[in-house]
Amino acid sequence: MNEETGTLIRDGVPSILNPFDELAVEAAIQLKEKHGGEVTIVTMGPPQAKDALLKALAMGGDKAVHLTDRAFAGADTWATALTLAEYIKTMEFDLVICGKQAIDGDTAQVGPELAELLSVPQICYVRKIDISEDGKQVITHRETDEGYEVVRAKLPVLLTATKGLNEPRLPNIMGIMKAKQKPFEEVNIEKLGTDPDRLGLKGSPTQVRKVFPPEKKKGGIKIDAENPAAAAKQLVEFLTKKGAI
Amino acid sequence: MGLLYDRDTCTGCMLCPKACNFDAIEKDGDKVKFDLDKCVLCGSCEEVCPVDAIKIERKKIDSAEIAKYKDVWTFCETSDGRLRSVALELVTKGRELADTLGEKLTAVLIGNNIENHAQTLIHHGADRVLVVDAKIFADYTTDAYTIAMTSLIASRKPSVVLYGATNNGRDLAPRIAARLGLGLTADCTGLEIDEARQLIQTRPAFGGNIMAEIISPYTRPQMATVRPNVFKPGEPDSSRPGEIEKVNIEVSPVQVRTRVLEKVSEAVEGMKSVEEADVIVCSGRGIKDPANLELPKQLAKLLDAAIGGSRPIVDLGWLPPSQQVGQSGRTVCPKLYIALGISGQIQHLAGMSSSDFVVAINKDPDAPIFSVADFGIVGDIFTVLPEVIAEVKRVLDSR
Numbered sequence A: 001m002n003e004e005t006g007t008l009i010r011d012g013v014p015s016i017l018n019p020f021d022e023l024a025v026e027a028a029i030q031l032k033e034k035h036g037g038e039v040t041i042v043t044m045g046p047p048q049a050k051d052a053l054l055k056a057l058a059m060g061g062d063k064a065v066h067l068t069d070r071a072f073a074g075a076d077t078w079a080t081a082l083t084l085a086e087y088i089k090t091m092e093f094d095l096v097i098c099g100k101q102a103i104d105g106d107t108a109q110v111g112p113e114l115a116e117l118l119s120v121p122q123i124c125y126v127r128k129i130d131i132s133e134d135g136k137q138v139i140t141h142r143e144t145d146e147g148y149e150v151v152r153a154k155l156p157v158l159l160t161a162t163k164g165l166n167e168p169r170l171p172n173i174m175g176i177m178k179a180k181q182k183p184f185e186e187v188n189i190e191k192l193g194t195d196p197d198r199l200g201l202k203g204s205p206t207q208v209r210k211v212f213p214p215e216k217k218k219g220g221i222k223i224d225a226e227n228p229a230a231a232a233k234q235l236v237e238f239l240t241k242k243g244a245i
Numbered sequence B: 001m002g003l004l005y006d007r008d009t010c011t012g013c014m015l016c017p018k019a020c021n022f023d024a025i026e027k028d029g030d031k032v033k034f035d036l037d038k039c040v041l042c043g044s045c046e047e048v049c050p051v052d053a054i055k056i057e058r059k060k061i062d063s064a065e066i067a068k069y070k071d072v073w074t075f076c077e078t079s080d081g082r083l084r085s086v087a088l089e090l091v092t093k094g095r096e097l098a099d100t101l102g103e104k105l106t107a108v109l110i111g112n113n114i115e116n117h118a119q120t121l122i123h124h125g126a127d128r129v130l131v132v133d134a135k136i137f138a139d140y141t142t143d144a145y146t147i148a149m150t151s152l153i154a155s156r157k158p159s160v161v162l163y164g165a166t167n168n169g170r171d172l173a174p175r176i177a178a179r180l181g182l183g184l185t186a187d188c189t190g191l192e193i194d195e196a197r198q199l200i201q202t203r204p205a206f207g208g209n210i211m212a213e214i215i216s217p218y219t220r221p222q223m224a225t226v227r228p229n230v231f232k233p234g235e236p237d238s239s240r241p242g243e244i245e246k247v248n249i250e251v252s253p254v255q256v257r258t259r260v261l262e263k264v265s266e267a268v269e270g271m272k273s274v275e276e277a278d279v280i281v282c283s284g285r286g287i288k289d290p291a292n293l294e295l296p297k298q299l300a301k302l303l304d305a306a307i308g309g310s311r312p313i314v315d316l317g318w319l320p321p322s323q324q325v326g327q328s329g330r331t332v333c334p335k336l337y338i339a340l341g342i343s344g345q346i347q348h349l350a351g352m353s354s355s356d357f358v359v360a361i362n363k364d365p366d367a368p369i370f371s372v373a374d375f376g377i378v379g380d381i382f383t384v385l386p387e388v389i390a391e392v393k394r395v396l397d398s399r
């Protein structure tokens, strides 16, 4: 954030694979390694999102799909989910794995919205994924506010990945080289074939009315603890006065 | 594309590049140009333009349709029969919004054997409580709860529906939003009604670096998840009248496609949840050794506080993941937050900087945590903390 103008500094900030999506990619690759199948990486985003797709391919994804068009811009979570659903609907899949939340908006909404639009059940915030022996069900540990619950569902299912699911691998040189040879599809609005009025800003039921920097909290009192007992006394007095104790 | 720029009308006043929070407008000769890959169509430029040279194309609002929706609703979550504290916070805030609108506040209570909470919700401000009580709702499942909520919403048409931004609330609300084609704003920290009677939903974005005001102009109800602990619940008024209505909603087991096989609590004996605690004692890497957590635990016990940890402490397995505070952990908003040996990186601050009161003890005078601390002590936790514990003990004993 530029403190003077209050604007976000985006220049020189590389487009990265969101950390929770790294967990999702890693989980998909591990499932493939164990059970077979194919991993497709799908993202909707501006041209620079290609870097994130290449990284996921370098980790071990089989093919990538980049949904990119000016008509998708300004999408809220609903329009994002719709765009993704319109493409994913055309594929056959057992599992769709999203991150728990993105690090820019961190809404955690796109996963469940996408699940609904694909008409599949969802299990959000999973820390562990197992496939049943017959290959028809998924058994997960889903994080709750109290701890976790063991949740089972028939495939196909949409999962969202949270911390603790795995340790995403770092792509190695071989992986990075191979990534450039892997199938990479770019999909624009014509190819997607969806009515532009349903996508992007026009298709978004929410609208950002204003953005502003948060109220900057100023540091308050700061004391040195040369005499720890005196410092402790001062702190406790202060807290008592404020009614915090 | 939604942004229209009329270069001929533009006077080159250069107000719009300044208003843009996304660095998407640049000087171009004596006019401006737009970088549409950076633009999120937020409309800040449209608002400041004195000659209306910028226009964001938006959908039309169907006022007749919108007028059919009335009243504020809160989804009041229970967990194993217990009412979550966020439910009371929602009812308190919901009451305020309903009063501004001059409409009624309805609390929705779904679960099994939970009717006993209905009175509590009325005492905190609900005019009516819809109770959906059946075995199928005993465990939270996305499918059963979505069916219940969508059928209530579709038949009764509220204009605002609020959910707690808990794990279940953030699982449920987007599912409902997608089924009904509604806007939904996540994790709000501010809610207000504007002159046009719409809900202004304020939320942090980009890890707390920016705040956004969001509206849902075209669809009803307007829905939001609300961050726990932000709106403090008011005092209950046991004389408040209210109506309790039991609603029967049929959900057959085949409609519920996920099955909860087991619930595991990770609550460590005597360890309160960081999201619900009024006081949090949070330790960072400065604590050095898991054995040293004894000290923060002693303080937490005295203050009836939850024990929290920064990410490294949790990654090392010294505290369970449920206690991690920060961007990839829990977002907290207690009355008092005590940070011990935490540097205060942005990802940590994102999860705690809206706490009412922050105390930090750190031996590095330049640690960023001091920039959000109301009271900072520059010193070694191992010499200062024992003194703080002794002093708190003394004060509490003298009461």
Ligand SMILES: Cc1cc2nc3c(=O)[nH]c(=O)nc-3n(C[C@H](O)[C@H](O)[C@H](O)COP(=O)(O)OP(=O)(O)OC[C@H]3O[C@@H](n4cnc5c(N)ncnc54)[C@H](O)[C@@H]3O)c2cc1C
Residues within 6 Å of the ligand: A019, B283, B284, B285, B286, B287, B309, B310, B311, B312, B313, B324, B325, B326, B327, B328, B329, B330, B340, B341, B342, B343, B344, B345, B346, B347, B348, B351, B361, B362, B363, B364, B367, B379, B380, B381, B382
């Ligand atoms: C995507 C992403 C998500 C993240 N999410 C989170 C998150 O959810 N939560 C989180 O906390 N972090 C998160 N992080 C990590 C974050 O960036 C920091 O690395 C982390 O918060 C640092 O933890 P710390 O303050 O405990 O450790 P450090 O940064 O190592 O700080 C230790 C502090 O202790 C002080 N100290 C040491 N010894 C003493 C002593 N004896 N007495 C007093 N002070 C002492 C030092 O001066 C120092 O300031 C995330 C990072 C990324 C990239």
Ligand SMILES: Nc1ncnc2c1ncn2[C@@H]1O[C@H](COP(=O)(O)O)[C@@H](O)[C@H]1O
Residues within 6 Å of the ligand: A018, A020, A021, A024, A042, A043, A044, A045, A077, A080, A084, A097, A098, A099, A100, A101, A102, A103, A105, A106, A107, A108, A109, A110, A111
């Ligand atoms: N534009 C997008 N393209 C692909 N996946 C997305 C996109 N936006 C969100 N997601 C997925 O949905 C998750 C939640 O995102 P969000 O709701 O924005 O917090 C992310 O971790 C991604 O897995």
